Each structure stands twice: as C-alpha cells, then as structure tokens.
Amino acid sequence: MQPVFGRQILIVEDDSKDLNKVRIHLERNGFSVIPAETGHKALDIISRTLPDLALIDIDLPDMTGFDVCRNLRRYADIPTIFITQDGHEDTKVMALEEYVEDYLVKPFSMRELVARMNRLLRRYAGPAEESHAEIIVDDYLRINFTRHWVEVRKGNDPLNPYVRYPLTPTESRIMHVLIRNAGHVMTNESLLARVWTGMEEAYPEGLRVHVRRLRMKVEPNPSRPTYVVTERGLGYRFAAPIRGQVLAHVTA
DSSP: OOOOSSEEEEEEEEEEHHHHHHHHHHTTTTEEEEEEHHHHHHHHHHHHHHOOOOEEEEEEEEESSSHHHHHTTTTTOOOOEEEOOOOOOHHHHHHHHTTTTEEEEHHHHHHHHHHHHHHHHHHOSSSOOOEEEEEEEEEEESEETTTTTTEEEEESOOTSEEEEOOOOHHHHHHHHHHHTTTTTTTHHHHHHHHHOOOOSSSHHHHHHHHHHHHHHHSSSSSSSSSSEETTTTTTEESSSSSOEEEEOOOOO
C-alpha cells in the first residue's frame, strides 16, 4: 500500500528529544507536523484547526493524555494514537476501549508508527479533509468545523447573501462524522459512540433531537431534508457530494 502523504499530524509530547525525533521522521515521510509540548497548547491548536491524526503522550506536564482526548472529542472525530512509556495492560485496555484507536509503547519503531498512522488515515479518509477549516458543500451550504458555524444561502439566487448559524458542540460533531463519511450510512449506535463525549448521557431520542435542530439550520426545507437524510431503521447519511475545502493549516 502507498503511504498517505500531505496529512497534518498533531504531536502532543513534552519530551523535546522524543518530539523532534518523531517530527523529523514524519516530515521526511511527507507529513505536515504541528507540535505541542502541553495539553493546553494542543487544545488551543485544535480550537483553530482540525488535524488529520493526533499522536498524544499520556504523561504531560499540565494534564493527562486522557484529558486531551476527552476535550478533543468535543471538537471532532479525529483518529488518535497514544505514544507512551506506560506499558501496563490495564492502562492500554482502558485507552483502547474508551479513548484512542491505537497505542504504542516507547521505545517504538518509526516504521511501525508510520504504518499504523497510514492504516488509520486510510480508514478515516473521507471526501472532507479534516485539516480544512471550511467545507464548501455547494452554492447553498458551507460549514466551518473549527469555528462551529454553518452558512446557508437563502433562496435559489446565487447572488443572495449567506446567513450564518452557530453550531453547538454536539451539532458540530454530528455534522463532522456525517461529512467525513458522506454517502455512507452512519448507524445510530455509531453516531452515539462517536459524538457523545462521556460527559453527557447518550440515547437515541437525544440524537434525534440534535439532528432535528441541525436540520433547522442547514436544510432549505427541514421537513424534506436533502443533506442529512434518515435511513429508516439504521441511522443517518450525508447525501450531498462535497465540492471543496478551504485550507486552515496551523504552524507551531
């Protein structure tokens, strides 16, 4: 398989030697790297742009990697790998069950790290690149996942101005997962697992309420949705093709 080039990777690591070692290797392999030495810096970066993948150390000076992951999930569905010295089985099992897609114990092979990253990036690849802040769906709809708003054009005239509506964190996460998987059905169970952060109760009726409110903002006719479509008995699907994206890359 060919490697996945050009993706933006967030590295959250307080050990400068380890951070630089990983950074240099990833850049040589065609990745764009955003370093963060603390959890707070990582969350600030995530509030302004959404990386394609995050590498996070569990032991950080200001918070744990688990805290970073919990906050990251409030923004979007970003694949994450823990890179840590903690090789305890209980920690690894908890991390894989509740927080991350993969787990590597230091010291690890750089080749293995890149292979695991490429596997995750291919799995999570979709028509909307998460390192792009603004998604241009069509002449009617635009979405910004870092600032959490949608813009819709009123009426069919392309000269009409856009009207902007803010998205709640839950609405933004729902839209992010649906657009990442545009054209594919996302089951209710999958949406509940990916969207809810663990700080609020996840239940199907709550999902329906959020989807209904989301449609009020994005659909030309909410009673006959053309973007967020219900697949009866299964879940929801983002039915429109994605026209393009506006880059919003962040530098250290």
